[in-house]
Amino acid sequence: MASEHHQNTGKKNLLKIGDLAQLTGVLPVTLRAWERRYGLLRPHRTVKGHRLYHQSDVKRVRQICKWIESGISLSNIRRLIDGGQPNQPPAEYQSQLIALAQGLRYVSLRQQMNSLFKERPLIGLLDELWPLVMEWPDSAMKRASHALFIQELARQLTRYHWSRHIPKKQLILVGSLPLLFRQALIAILAQHYLVMDLGENITASEIHLASQVLDGIPVLCGELESRRKEWHHIGPFMRFSEIEEYLRSEAAAI
DSSP: OHHHHHHHHHHOOEEEHHHHHHHOOHHHHHHHHHHHOOOOOOOOHOOOOEEEEEEHHHHHHHHHHHHHHOOHHHHHHHHTTTTOOOOOOHHHHHHHHHHHHHHHHHHHHHHHHHHHHHHSOHHHHHHHHHHHHHHOOOOOOOOHHHHHHHHHHHHHHHHHHSSSSOOOOOEEEEHHHOHHHHHHHHHHTTTTTTTEEEOSSSOOOHHHHHHHHHTTTEEEEEGGGGGGGGGTTTTOOEGGGHHHHHHHHHHHHH
């Protein structure tokens, strides 16, 4: 009887995810992402699968928020929670990548990029690398070193895409986008979806047929975005500009 009373008392002190969200100001969808993707939270699960949190999780979430505000990435926060040291700051590894590319040290550049793609969340990493895509520092080997960097980044994105598990839902990418941006987008989407890239020169009838065969949702990019109204009778589509909203709605449903 005493043991049963202790268990019931313990359960009463546990918080539902909505309660934790209200106490910390962090949305439930974010709390779930911190748990699933980064292992920052380890809630208790009921028989029906509902998440329950301890009072100590309130303190943990608030500490995570402070670390984020100070500029520490979520992957580094996991290291801090586990008692490890955070990864090197972006400015430091950016300088290393530039130096390796300018020295045409391709093997070392690949090794450094391999480590970055393993240790850091993809979206955050691309936010940190993209300025180097858009603007490369002057040097005697500016064009050659920039081309080498972009080549390796493209290789990493392709490798990342095909290393993901194959999800059930499919997106069909059609229309024009700059090549490297296209590869980055596919890698990001591949974290949650099977992405089929059918290129730029594709007709409305081909898009419709592909969506039926693949049972996927077409994502219209470039000029195809403005032509969506012409094809409303064919079936459901999604514009490139709607991807972020779509991903948020999908995450909220998890």
